[in-house]
Amino acid sequence: MTFLVTAALAIALLVVLPVAAHLLRRGRAREREFPPAALVSPAPPVARQRSRIEDRSLLAARCLVLLGLAVLGAMPLVRCSRLSLSREGGASVALAIVLDDSASMRVAMDGGISRWSRATAAARALLRSCREGDAVAIVLAGQPARLALAATTDLSAARAALETVPVTDRPTDLANAVRLARSALAELPHVDQRVLLLSDLAGEDLPAGSPPPWVPLPELARPAADCGVVRADRRGSRVTAEVACSSREAAKERQLEVVTASTPLTGAGAEPAPSGVPLRPRTGTILGAAAVAEQAGTQTVVVDLSSPLAHLDARLTGSDAESHDDEAPVTPERAATAIGVLTDPTSATAVTGGPPILEQALDALETRAIVKPLTLLPDEAATLAGLSALILDDPSGIGPEAREALGSWLDRGGVALALLGSSIGRAALGATLAPFVTESTTWTETTATGIDPTTATFLGPEAGGLAELAPKGRVALAGSVPNGARLLARWDDGAPFLYERDLGRGLVVTAALPASPAQSDFALRPGFLALLAYVMDEAVRRRGERVTVAGNPWTFYGEGAVRVTPPTGAPFDVLPERDRVGGSRAIHVPSERGRYVVARGSEVEARIVTVAAEEITRPPRDPARLSAGLRAGGVMERVDISREAALMVLFFFAAELMIRAATRWRERKRSAAL
Template sequence: LDDSMSMRVAGAEGQGTRLDRAREAALELVAGLQEGDAVAVVLAGTPPRVALAATTNLEAARAAIEETTQSDRGTDLEGAVDLAGELLGDLQHVDKRVVVLSDLADGGDGPLPAPEGIRLWVPLEELRGARRDCGVIFAERTADRVLVRVACGPGPEGAGEEQDKRRIAIRAGEQTLVEAPFRLAVGVDDLTLRLPDGWVSDHETTALYAVLVQDQDAIAVDDAAPVVAIGGQLQVGVVSDTATSVVATGGPPAVEQAFRALALGVQLRPLSAVPDREGELSALGLLIVDDVPGLTPSQRRELADWVTAGGVVLFTLGPGAAAAPLGSSFEPMLPALVRWSTQAPKGLDLAKDQFFGEAAGGMDDLAARGRAELDMEQDASPKRLAAWADGASFLLENRMGRGVVYVSTLPFDTELSDLALRPGFLHLLRRLVDTARTLGGVARTPVGAAWSVEGYDEVSVQYLPQKGAPEPVRLPDGPQRRVEVGRAGLYELVLDGNRTTRVASVAEEEVDLTPRPVVAAAGEEALGGVTASVDVSAHVAVFLLLLLFVELGLRAFAPRGARDTGPASSGPASTGSPSSAPPSSLRPSAPPAVGSGDRSAASR
C-alpha cells in the first residue's frame, strides 16, 4: 500500500485521492479472503515499513488498512515488494501473491521485479497517469539571500501552458517580502531571492516560507517550504595526520573514504588542525579529531563552547594523543591523562556492548597493536558504551550542555589495528551523523528520516504548520527513542528543556508523477481470484493411510468363521448361489472422491 506524497493526487470528482482508492481496494481484497488465508500489509513510503506482519486475523488486517494515513514520504516500491516477499516466504500457503496498490510514480524505468516463487499483481490502472506538479524542495537563507530549489514533473502531453504565470514568493505570515517569476518546464532549478534591506536583523525569529504562487497543480502540500537559516547539508570536519592515516590501497584517510562510501548526504571538510575560532566551528555540525597531540587552551575553550551549544565531536586517541606537549590536553571534553600502551587485548567484550549492536561482528578481533589508557579524574563520569575484553574503556560518551563528546581509545590508523576495516567502523560514523543531525548539526532532513532522541529524559515534539496551531507528535514505543517524520514542514523539538527546530523536505522524485511500466502479466484480472491457499495434500495422505491401517486391522481381527464361509463352500455353492457371496465388509470398494467442490460426506 503506497502512502507516499504522490498518492495525494485527487481522482475523479467525488472519488477522493489515490490513497483513498487504494485503501478501498485493499479492504475489498480482504473481504474476499476466507478463513485460513493469511495477509500482511506493507507501506511503500520511504523507508518501507511493515504495518502488519503476516496473520490469519482478517479483522487485524482491516484495522491496519483503515489506520493507514497519507504521508509526504518518497516512494520505495522495490524495497516494499522485497519486504513483502520476505514476509510471505515462511508461510505454508501455496498461492502467494504480492498486490501492489500504487500509482507507480517512484522514478523507476522498468517493471517491478517479483519476488522468487511469488506472483506479482498490479491492479488499479486508474491510479496511474502523469499529472502536472511543481514543488518547493527546500529554501535556505544565508544573511539576506534565500536559495529556493524548485522541481517540476513533466505532466501529460500538452501541459505547461501556464508556465509564464508561476512565481516564487518569500512570505512572513500573510506578508509577501519578495516575489520573482520562474519558468521552469521540467526538472530542477535553484532561484536566489534577496530579502528587503534590514529585514533580517529586525525579524530574526520570524518564520519565513517560500511559496509557489498561482500554481494550480496536482499536489498542494509541496507548494510551500520553510526557510531555514543554515545549510541543508551537515558539515563534517575531519582532522587527521595524512602521514599516519595512509591506507594500503592509497587515497585519502580511511574516515574520508568511509564517508564517501556511505553517501550520508554530508559535506566533508578535511582540516589540518582543530579550529580555534568561533566562525570556523559554527559552520560544523560534527567534528572528528583523529589522534592529535592534545589541544591548545584557545582550541579547548572554543571547542567546549561549541559542544555545549549542540556540537558533536569524536576524539580518537593513539600515540599522537599520548605525546601531547606541555600545556596541551583534551579538558574539559575529556578530563583524563592519556597514555599509549603497546599491549592490548585481541578485541572488544561483545557481551558488554551498548553501541555497535548487529554491526559488532569482528569487533572482538581487531588485531590491535596497542591502545590508549586513560587515568580519569576522580569526579569524571563519562558513560562507557563499549569495553575491551579486559574491561578497559574502548568507547566513551560525555554529554556537555546540548552537545556530546565521544572518545575512542583506538585511532583509525590501519597500521595500528583493523578497526577501520570492520562493519562497526561504518556504524560508528553513521551514528555520529545521526546524533549531529538530532542535536542541531543540520536543520533539514528528507521526509521519512527518523530523528534519534536517545539519551534525553524529557522529549517533546510538535509539528508547526504554516497556518494553524501546533500539533503534538507521538513518540513511538520501544527501547530506541526515535521521532518518525512523515509530513513535510517545520518541527520543534524540546530536548531536556532545550528547544531546536527541524525541517522535513519532500523528495525531488515525488513531483514527477510519471508511472513506471507494468508487464501485461502483472495486470491480469485473473490474479485477483481466490484459489485454495493452503497445501493440505500431506494431511490427506496421512488420513488415507490411517484408513488403510484401520481396514487391515478389521481384516485381521474379523471372526475366523466369517472369513472362511465363502472359500469352504463347494459344489453348487460355487456356481454363484446367494450363499457364496463374500461378506460386505470384504468386498472391494471404490476409493472416495476428493475435490474442492464436493463438500458431502462419503460412506461405504
C-alpha cells in the same frame, strides 16, 4: 453480444410505449356521454396540466420498470465496475492489501480525485465483498514499508484500520511492502491467498514470489504532470532550491518564488524573526524569484533575495496535478548540519595545494553539511551549539574552559573526533586531551605498517586500504583508553588505533594518527573517508538532522519524552524505549513534509522534512508490462448485479401499484364527499 442479450436490451425500447400513452392521455381526455354538457364550463388547459402532473410519477415508475427489466434480461452483459473478490469453490480468502501511501499518491487523476482516494475507495469496496472467514492484512508501501493491520478475520477492524490510514509524503517502498504482505499471509491456513497492490507503481521492481500481486487499478499508474520543490536552503542572501519535475510540460512557464513564511521556525535552528516584513499566511511577501528550466528531472534553482530574511518559503507558480508539493520551507543557514574543523593549515595541507586535506575529504562526502574551519576551540558552549560534529586534527591540548564547553556540548549529543598527532607533546600548561584520552600519552615511532582490516569491519570494504599507511610515528594509546570505550580498530601489531566512547548523549572518537600526509598516508586512503562518514552519521543520528526526507526516522537518545509539533495537527509526545544495549532512546518517523518543532526538556529545535525527488520524477510503471503471472490475483473487476436489478424492478413495480391505489383512493374519497 449474444442475440438474447441484444433482445433483452431491446426491451428498453418499449419505454416509449408508456411515454406515448401518457402523451396521448395528456392530449385528449377520455370522452363520455353527459346530457347536460352544455351546463359545464370548459377548461382544457387546467385539465391537461392536472393530467400531466398526476401521471408523472406513474409514468416514471412504469418507464423504470421497463428499463429494469431490460437490464435484468441483459445481465450477462451489463455489469457495474465495483471491485469484488472472486472465489473458487466458495472457500475463504486471505487477502493482503498493499496500500501505497507515498507522496506520489497525492497526484490528482482525471476528474480531480486523487490516486489515494481512488485506492482507498477500491480497498473499501474489496472489504465489503469479504465475508466471514476471510483474513485481511493491510500493508502500507510508504518508506519504510509497514504493517498497518496484521492479518485478521475481524473485518470490522480492517474497515476501521483503513479509515485511519492517511496519505503521507514518504518515498515509495513497494518491493518491501510486497515482501511484508507475503510474510503477513504466510502463517495463515487459507489456501487461497492473494496480494492486492493499490499503487501507482512508481517504485522499484516488484520481487518475484508467491502469491503474485494483482494490480486491479491500472489507472493509478497513468502519468501526471507535476513539479515540486524538494528542498530549499538559504546561504546568506541566496536560496538554493531543488526542483523536481515529472515532465517538460509540467515545468513549462513556471517560476520559483521565495516568500516570507507563514509559519516561522522556532527553536535552536531558528534565527530571530525579521522586523518590518509582515507575515501573511499562504501568500507571503515575494523576496525573489527565478524561472524554472523546461526540463524533466531534478534541477537546482538559485534565487537571490532582495532582503536577507530568515523565515522563508519556496513555492512554484502555476498549477499541476499535485499542489501539495509546490511549496516547501526554506532551511535556515543555522539549521543545516555544520561541522567544525580545527586543523593546522600549514601541516595538514596536501602538496598539491588547496584547503586542508580534512576539509577536502569532507567536501568529497557530499553530505550537504557546512564545514566551518576553526582557529581555536571555542570556550563557550553556545558557540559550539550550532555544530553537529567537531573534528580536531593533531590538537596539542584542550584548555579548561574549552574542555568544559566541549563536555557540555557532548552531553547534548555532539560528536567529536580527535586525530591525535605529534603535537600532543606541545600541550600548554593546564591543557589536556580529555575527554579523548584520560592519561597522558606520547607520540612515538612505530614499526607497524598499518591497520588490521579485520578489526575495523565497521568501515566496510574501505578498511582494507588502511593496511598500508606508512606511518612515521603514532600516538601510543595502549594505556590511555578510557573505561567504557569501544575499540574500533587496532594496529597490525595489536595496539589500539581507534576507539570511541559515549559521553552524555554525545560520542567521542579518538584516532592514533593525524590527517597530515606528512605523517602517514591515513588521510589519503578511502578508509579515512569511511571514518569521516561514520562520524557524520553519528553526528546526524545523535543530534538529529535538521533536514530529513519524510519516512526517515528521528532518534533521540537519552531519557525523557520528546514533544513533537508537526506542521499540521496537535503536538504529541514520543516516549523513549530501551534499546538492545540497555540505552534509552525515542524514535519518531515523520511522514509529512514541512516544519516541525522538537522539544526535549528545555531544548527546542526546528526541523524540516522534505519529500524525495524520486516521488515526483520517477514515472509510474505500466501495469501491462508486469509479468503475466501477476494477473492471477483472483480479483475480478466487475460484479454481477442481477440481484440488485431484480430488487429494483420489484421496487418500481410495487411503487406503481401503490401510486395507482392511492389515485383510486383519492377518487373514491372525492366521490364520497359529493
